[in-house]
Amino acid sequence: MTDEILATVSASAPRRWLGVGVMALLGALLLYVAFAIPPGKFLWQAFLVVLGLAALALAEKTRRATERVIELTAEGLRDSAGEMVASIEQIDRIERGTFAMKPSNGFLVRLKTPRARRWLPGLWWATGxxxxxxxxxxxxxxxxxxxxxxxxxxxxx
Incomplete structure (x- = not known):
């Protein structure tokens, strides 16, 4: 088998920064509301803080994930960090129709056997x-x- 890259998919810079920026802005706004205009109950304030921190963490995870590139080789799909997404032998079929439950601007790969859950926001995810x-x-x-x-x-x- 060859290690030649047949196709690549990478996050476009404007979409990447828009996605990360919107998520970070949401986190910052939630934290601002939690502290500048605190709700009457402490539990609501704690909820806003947790949600704001989670949004900031997701923005950072998306930023890191979208630095990677998905590569198609003769062996299968992998990312630029070397993680195998799906080998050709595992792939059963490809779904890219309008009503397929797939990511935006993407496609769905059905595997023959389940794989471990994994999520790189904005790039790829795997479940079952x-x-x-x-x-x-x-x-x-x-x-x-x-x-x-x-x-x-x-x-x-």
Whole structure:
């Protein structure tokens, strides 16, 4: 097997920073409301603080995750950190229809066997036998990758 990269999907800079910025702004606004205009009950204030910190943590996780790139090789899908997303042998089919439960501008990979849950916000997620590729990625890149994967699966079968 070769290690040649056949297609890549990476987060576009404007979408990446818009997603991270909106999530960070939400976190900052929740914290501002919690301390500048505190609600009457302490539990509501604690709720706002926890929600604000969670939004800031999610913004940071999204920033780190979208630094990676998803690569399609002859072995399967992996990310630029070397983590295998799905091997070609595991992939059962690709879903990219309008009503498929897939990420924005992305596609869904159905696996033959379940894999461990994983989530890189804005790039890909995996739960059970489903792997979603996309999010803050350009639709042209994910469409090309999905078409390449479909051709590889047709060739395999």
């Amino acid at each position: 036998r489903r792997v979603g590729i996309g999010g803050v990625t350009p639709g042209s890149q994910t469409k090309f990758m999905a078409q390449m994967l479909e051709a590889m699966l047709a060739e395999r079968n």
